[in-house]
Amino acid sequence: MLKKILIIEDEATQLLLLQTRFAGRGFTVFTASNGEDGFRKAVAEKPDLILMDMLLPGMTGLEVCQRLQELPETRPIPVLLVTASGMRDLEDRCKQFGIAGCLMKPYQLSELFQKIETIFPSQQNSVGTDGARSKA
């Protein structure tokens, strides 16, 4: 059962919005505003999913992913990477860093939940898509 989620996002508003949305759906939400803190919380809490911005102050999202891959206890945690770039083949190229999927800003919450469903098909009912169209 998908219950614990770690959100690593340096933009406070975005972080609060995501935290509220996920908490409202019954998730236990952990947050971090930079890569180092995010990595520490990932090791400590071992969340079921990590939603992380690509460009973070200090350690970048990819670096966090690489460090998570190095530890056996964090390696299995799926990571959803969020980026503002329209870079070609980004998702394919990111897979080598152990990333489960990419989401490009600006995205809608329904898209985020759809993406989570593709990663956790069995959790369909947990994440649900209630048609929330507000911009994340």
Add this chain to the structure above:
Amino acid sequence: MQSLIHSIRFGLRSIRFRLTLWYVSIFAAVLCTMGWVLYGHVQESMSRETDQLLILETDKAMDRVGDLLSGEKGKRKSTVPDIGEKLSGWLEKEGLPFIVPLRVQDADGRVLTSSAEFPKLLKPLGGTWQRRTIFRVQEYGGKRIRLISRPYFQNGDVAALIQAATPLAESDKALQKLRLWLLWLIMATLATTSAVGWILASLALRPIEQITTRTQQIGAQSLDQRVPVAKTGDELERLGNTVNEMLARLEGAFNGLRQFSSAASHELRTPLTVMRGELELALRRPRQNDEYQRVLRTHLETVSDMTRIVEELLLLAHTKSDEAIEWGLQDFSRIADDVIAKWQPQAATKKITCARHPWESAQVHGEERLLNRIVANLLENAIRRSPEGGRVQMSLAHKGGKISFLVQDSGEIIPPEAYQGIFDRYFRSANAGALDGFSGMGLGVCRWIAEAHHGSLDVSSSETEGTVFSLCLPAHTSRS
């Protein structure tokens, strides 16, 4: 202390001070001139009255001397030396008929008779002066006196000189009072006008002060602020409006720069992060040559993409005006043909058919590099958006003084609410289905190029027609 000196220096150089100084100086000059004219007029009047008095008084003595010397009015004819005694008797008998002291002397300067009050030290007149009536002012006993000397002629010669004197103390005192009064009046008026002038100048210049204060507060982070402008229709309103227009231009330029930095950061940081991560991963352990080559090839593509992004950013940030264009006559159909030929292999890899119909010859005024860019961007977008095995339909028509270049793709439909967004200068791919595939700032660049060439670029999207980008440019005709 330094700031006090600076304030005083600034105060002395300020327009308010200079305006007041000019105003007061001119007013002072006018007041002084008026005072001087008034004082001169009063002095002249008083002097004339004194002289008239002296003439009237000496007239009586002249008559008496005449009577005595001519023997008229029943009197015995006297000689000059004799009239002294008779005149003295007359003076005594008449009491004090004279307001002013009198003295009568003969032509040789001998005093025939004199009032007791007549200044004794005054020397008798002599020489040619005797033949004229003269007025003069003399110092006597520390006081000024006005003196008249009138000759009495007998047989063409001066027989006697009748003199009268009157002190000027009263008139001098009155004139001194007038001088003081005028001085005080001028000073009080100047003090009042200085204060009023300062207040008026301050009131008139208050908008400038407000503009200065507000302008000092405006920094790079507050360029949206404007200076207060009162609707007075005068020079200050013009100044305020001019400053505000300049601020608006600065704000626009600064926002452009900020957008540029932001867009550059967004567009370039992700590819750089990915490339760095890939390089670190590749170098973590020894690999086969083909693996290194694969990484290098991927990076080469990314570098090409980033180069294009930088070029587009620079082009967009350059200027909105058509001044940036190197104008020339261009064969648009040839340019489009060249671009299509270049992109044909790219289309072939996705098995996309690129069709041209109708395809007319068309010439336009513009810059070849930019026209090439707009066609390439439109075609690249169409190929990217179209599914494998899809179709990109292009047409070039020339009618009504315009050329119309249409690019139709078989990609997903764009919702009307997204039409404007895809042309935003720094629009980023939203990865939301139909909008996926637009690269970086491509369409923003395209619209800028179209508008800089006095044309337009629009989009329409429907289930039946697919997505059509229409570029419209003024055509070159033999007359144009």
